[in-house]
Amino acid sequence: MFLFNSLRKAYFPETDFPERHVDKEKCSKCGRCYETCPTHGYRWRKGDFPEPVGYGEFKAACLNCGNCIAVCPTDAITINGSYSVKSGRYQNYLLKKVSPPDPLGLKGKKQYKDFKENLSKVEQAIYSRRSNRLFKDKQVPKHLIERILEAGRFAPSAGNCQPYKFIVITDQQIIREYEMRSMKILKQYKDLYLDTEGNRPWWKRILVMAMITFSSWIMVNKVDPRPITAMHKAYKNNEKIHFNAPTVIMVLKDKRGISNPDLDAGICAQNMVLAAHSLGLGTCYISLSITPLNYPIMRSFRKKLGISYPYEAVTSIAIGYPKGKIDGIVKRDTPPVAWI
């Protein structure tokens, strides 16, 4: 029984999800919540109300990112509670204290809009930026892309090593090819899990449980059930992993960088994201397609993009003009903080 339970937890870990509610009196059925959710958090068809859904054995598929609340034009969505994984290799240690930004320590005595003016421009950018998954069909001018890259160039890095390379993709056909090729690989992962509609014969369940258990022990972060729902979403969304963004900037690390080039590349990327936000652009980090890109089977596509040793893709940033209201103040969980 113990063995069965630990297998089951590795396959579908015990997870607390927040409660989501869509107020049908307020909802205009626009579908923005469905489109902008990073997971397959809602079921929606044109002309219908969105319905919060789960995925496979998960009773919900929600990371509590708050994007659906930020993009809803009619304030129809409420989310209560927190998201946390209680067991297994994916366990997290969030304190389950979800609250809006409180940089001035006001403990909810004032709303963000009432103390916003007391914050610096950088703080305002940090708190209002949201991942954007709804883009206008309009290309970003080259001089703005260059400004974003310049913000990346001035990021700090260990030993001032600057272990980066950027690939700017504005060719829609290349982005599409990248998505289709990545999805072929991602679909293999996705199919290991039970999908929302899925029923599997018992022998397949056991086989899959054994495979996932084994691989999740040796490859934590790679076989996590959370991105699986994002894969499902991308698959359902015509494989549009980059959400029709007109520009994708891929951030690569020079593997020979001092200390931790992944960290350097991440800091550099965030400089670019905040610069883009300050220029009125919307961004979304896209790593879903990075894992497949680094697979041996993608060698020819990597060659097409000009990726070879010592460079390796770390993440990419989808960039474009946001369609409608995207940014907004949302709640976040609280990490443990030790004061010494």
Ligand SMILES: Cc1cc2nc3c(=O)[nH]c(=O)nc-3n(C[C@H](O)[C@H](O)[C@H](O)COP(=O)(O)O)c2cc1C
């Ligand atoms: C390194 C990294 C990779 C990410 N990859 C994806 C992705 O592939 N697809 C996606 O929709 N969102 C992706 N995201 C966005 C996260 O889902 C998002 O940042 C998180 O849910 C918090 O929401 P917010 O950015 O709106 O505050 C990624 C974020 C980071 C930092």
Ligand code: SF4
């Ligand atoms: S909070 Fe985020 S993950 Fe949850 S349903 Fe809304 S958009 Fe999706």
Ligand code: SF4
């Ligand atoms: S974004 Fe808001 S208004 Fe639009 S479908 Fe979702 S809940 Fe309804």
